[in-house]
Amino acid sequence: TQLLKQSPQFLSIQEGENLTVYCNSSSVFSSLQWYRQEPGEGPVLLVTVVTGGEVKKLKRLTFQFGDARKDSSLHITAAQPGDTGLYLCAGGSYNTDKLIFGTGTRLQVFP
């Protein structure tokens, strides 16, 4: 069974701080997506990385796919209250259309 473990599970920080969320697995994925979900809403796709070692930047967010395609990280610089939410990584399979979702990281940014 493919599992994606995210750490930390919870993160509570002050506005302006930096943070990194990790997404780790023993399995190899064809792609890795990051989503952000707010309470009572569906997840919103932030980024997709498909190449081992790939780094993508989205304003204050930096995403990296591990060289071996087994792990990924999300770094947020100068966090803002609007970044508050549940962050989910999801790995794509070579064999199916299914995504394997990570365990989630709940981020709270206080003003």
Place this chain on the structure above:
Amino acid sequence: GAVVSQHPSWVICKSGTSVKIECRSLDFQATTMFWYRQFPKQSLMLMATSNEGSKATYEQGVEKDKFLINHASLTLSTLTVTSAHPEDSSFYICSASGVGGARSYEQYFGPGTRLTVT
């Protein structure tokens, strides 16, 4: 682009009744739709995968007779929770893929449906 809608956004029903949830891709053709269930403060749990015109593939442990899925067209999939019980109360979310080209593996999510069974 890649907008997915769900209806209703919330529903309250009595135990023993059935509830239908619709999932629509508004601006693209979804060759595959997925149904997830999410418990409070937890990640998403895949229930089933449906392809247009064929039977849904259910994940292990999901009762196919209880959660009926129909993918009648490239823009519409429905999930019917039959003979609902309080333990079926949850947040149900659909997603769709099939935008096409190299990004067909991405899934775009609907806003979710909160089901409460009394």
